[in-house]
Amino acid sequence: MTQANKILLEQHGDVTLLDIRGDITILSESSLNDAYADANNQGAGKILLKFERDIYINSGGISVLIQLLAKTEQNNQQIGIIGLSDHFTKIFNMVGITKFAKLYTTREDALEAIS
């Protein structure tokens, strides 16, 4: 059955990268919130979410991500996303996530644009 995500935090200059392993569903809520809280406590001003390419994301997971975006808005943090498949790039555009988080193709592109 679905497991909670493993999330590794990496610092790249002033960008905190959350390397998220596993599917994004409602079961991701606590691990994503904990990882964001850790990044926030470290004073992150810019956040980059990295997903694995072939994962399963459903509306429960998207709702969790939207709540995370609400926190980054409240805290005036810049946020980007990398690693999405073409399908989930389409869905993230469809539901409006790209109004609040910019999608990048590669980690290098993202770090260059955000830093």
Added chain:
Amino acid sequence: MAMIQASDKHSIEVNLPSKIGYERIAIASSAALAKMGGFPVARIEDLKSAVAEACINAMQHGNQWRLEARVVVKMNLSDDRVVISVTDQGDGVSEVPKYPGIKKIIEENASPRGLGVFIIQQLVDEVKYNHSFDGGHTMTMEIRLPK
């Protein structure tokens, strides 16, 4: 436990408990059926997401996560389309919830209710809702081969 059975030559039926994660069985079955029908990868991905959302809606809003309440997913492949019906044991809803949009969720703390249905409506060619008088609510989705 989930059960899978073929009801006719091009039909599959999956019977699931209302527990998160079991929707993956319906996702895998529908994807396999669409692949057999020659659907392109992008449309199969659309179908997988639509089936996931319909099953989760049925488990959550229809069956209220009652483990003993079942979700029945019927899948039929014809020449140019896959038709999938997802039936729960709930009463259905008087009105299909409307996704409020991300700005209202983030800026006005609106509920994200309706997000799953919104995703389904965007991904499939046709969606219908039907309430059965002997109990149960069915969402039927159709996805067609691109011309």
